[in-house]
Amino acid sequence: MESVNTTSDRPCDPRCLVKSEAGISEGNVGQGVVDFPVAVVLPAAGSGERMGLSTPKQFCTFLNRPLISFTIETFERIPWIETIVVVVAKESHDQMLHIIDRFHHTKVKVVEGGATRHRSIFNGLQAFSESMEGPSPLPRPKVVIIHDAVRPFVEEDFLLKITLAAKEQGASGAIRPLVSTVIATTSEGYLDHSLERTKYRASEMPQGFLYDIIFQAYQRCSEFDFEFGTECLHLALQYSGTNAKLIEGPQTLWKVTYKRDLAAAECVIKETLSLSACLISGTMAETVELASKLQKNLAAHSMTLDLHPFVKGNDELLSKTRNFIQISARRESLSEITEMVKVLEEMNHALLYPVVIIWVHLCMSEEPFHRQNPDELSSIMDISMKAKQRNILLYGIEVIHSKIPELWERSVERLSEITAALIRDRNPAFTGQLLQA
Numbered sequence: 043m044e045s046v047n048t049t050s051d052r053p054c055d056p057r058c059l060v061k062s063e064a065g066i067s068e069g070n071v072g073q074g075v076v077d078f079p080v081a082v083v084l085p086a087a088g089s090g091e092r093m094g095l096s097t098p099k100q101f102c103t104f105l106n107r108p109l110i111s112f113t114i115e116t117f118e119r120i121p122w123i124e125t126i127v128v129v130v131a132k133e134s135h136d137q138m139l140h141i142i143d144r145f146h147h148t149k150v151k152v153v154e155g156g157a158t159r160h161r162s163i164f165n166g167l168q169a170f171s172e173s174m175e176g177p178s179p180l181p182r183p184k185v186v187i188i189h190d191a192v193r194p195f196v197e198e199d200f201l202l203k204i205t206l207a208a209k210e211q212g213a214s215g216a217i218r219p220l221v222s223t224v225i226a227t228t229s230e231g232y233l234d235h236s237l238e239r240t241k242y243r244a245s246e247m248p249q250g251f252l253y254d255i256i257f258q259a260y261q262r263c264s265e266f267d268f269e270f271g272t273e274c275l276h277l278a279l280q281y282s283g284t285n286a287k288l289i290e291g292p293q294t295l296w297k298v299t300y301k302r303d304l305a306a307a308e309c310v311i312k313e314t315l316s317l318s319a320c321l322i323s324g325t326m327a328e329t330v331e332l333a334s335k336l337q338k339n340l341a342a343h344s345m346t347l348d349l350h351p352f353v354k355g356n357d358e359l360l361s362k363t364r365n366f367i368q369i370s371a372r373r374e375s376l377s378e379i380t381e382m383v384k385v386l387e388e389m390n391h392a393l394l395y396p397v398v399i400i401w402v403h404l405c406m407s408e409e410p411f412h413r414q415n416p417d418e419l420s421s422i423m424d425i426s427m428k429a430k431q432r433n434i435l436l437y438g439i440e441v442i443h444s445k446i447p448e449l450w451e452r453s454v455e456r457l458s459e460i461t462a463a464l465i466r467d468r469n470p471a472f473t474g475q476l477l478q479a
């Protein structure tokens with residue numbers, strides 16, 4: 043296998059859409075460059091002591107998905123990565139299989155972990171090697187990337203740098219500037235000496251290796267290394283004589299370690315998910331006018347709104363969008379929302395990330411919709427409850443088209459703020475509510 047598939051049928055990762063906007067088109071970064079087999083080992087057999095939760099951090103959930111699934115997805119959607127070996131503790135094996143099934147991961151092979159990170163990584167690498175007992179091995183890669191399962195943010199262009207450097211030099215690794223100075227302490231707890239910070243770097247992940255180099259290093263390393271070592275690059279140097287090429291990586295490579303890191307990871311994903319939305323205006327003059335005001339106001343919240351009169355039948359648009367705002371002055375428009383939810387469900391569009399739909403009802407009379415149509419209020423609740431089970435978050439906002447310009451402007455302002463907050467926060471607790479702007 044010397045060539046790679048460069049197309050992906052995975053649902054679109056919003057993080058990659060951001061990359062595309064930055065000029066790197068989705069799915070073709072490695073095209074024609076990575077023409078050798080590449081596999082990934084994700085150690086995920088730790089217990090997450092520093093997190094202080096009963097669930098190991100890789101299985102902690104945010105946005106309805108365990109952390110490890112986000113990391114797997116990052117690698118899985120890169121066409122030139124063939125196989126992902128996920129190393130988990132024996133007791134997590136079934137849970138891992140369930141995650142693979144539920145989130146439709148397709149490139150993953152699960153391997154049993156060891157008592158330390160190095161032992162887990164070695165177990166992962168052994169999945170590619172012949173052994174007397176055990177199942178037949180996976181095809182041996184030229185380059186293997188090792189990456190902690192608890193670092194969900196790594197992008198294709200950086201992985202490409204790591205992979206190519208590993209192919210050229212035998213080993214490569216991500217580094218970051220130190221945030222704090224490193225000091226040595228005496229056994230009595232006093233300062234012994236401090237290191238000159240500019241000379242040192244933090245070693246992060248991913249790291250890349252020629253498979254034969256890192257496998258040999260693990261075969262030769264000592265029990266002490268297995269028990270207390272924390273650095274794969276060091277093993278490659280000491281036991282295979284390979285000096286790693288170090289590449290400065292982005293700050294998003296940080297490792298989820300403490301509880302606050304889980305909240306930070308959720309924030310990063312939510313922020314990316316809320317960069318754009320599809321605004322469905324209809325054709326009535328008042329709804330089109332409101333749509334263009336909303337578009338302008340939300341630009342101030344760093345949100346780009348694409349305006350469309352309708353989306354019905356436009357499956358391509360639906361499949362690329364994570365946020366929809368439908369403005370309507372007609373009562374029947376709720377049935378259009380029901381239809382949209384149905385289409386999104388059929389596409390399984392919210393499998394990996396929650397989708398937000400905001401139904402904005404523009405009341406042309408001073409009498410609000412919720413007083414005129416109490417039955418329809420309960421039907422928003424019904425639709426939203428069913429949608430929520432499929433990870434689709436439906437909210438309603440009512441805005442009265444006041445004839446008094448100041449009141450109207452104030453309502454539009456409030457509508458913009460509520461809309462931005464609902465999209466940014468993706469809070470399931472407010473679904474089915476008809477909020478007043």
Ligand SMILES: Nc1ccn([C@@H]2O[C@H](COP(=O)(O)OP(=O)(O)OP(=O)(O)O)[C@@H](O)[C@H]2O)c(=O)n1
Binds near residue numbers: 084089093098157
């Ligand atoms: N026996 C182990 C220990 C750790 N890891 C994995 O190595 C990665 C980085 O390790 P670390 O952040 O230290 O994870 P934990 O050991 O789980 O955390 P802690 O040190 O707080 O217990 C994690 O994905 C972790 O699951 C592993 O596969 N096998």
Ligand SMILES: O=C(CO)[C@H](O)[C@H](O)COP(=O)(O)O
Binds near residue numbers: 273
């Ligand atoms: O980032 C690293 C680079 O080698 C660490 O060694 C790795 O994350 C190990 O984590 P820990 O020592 O906390 O188990």
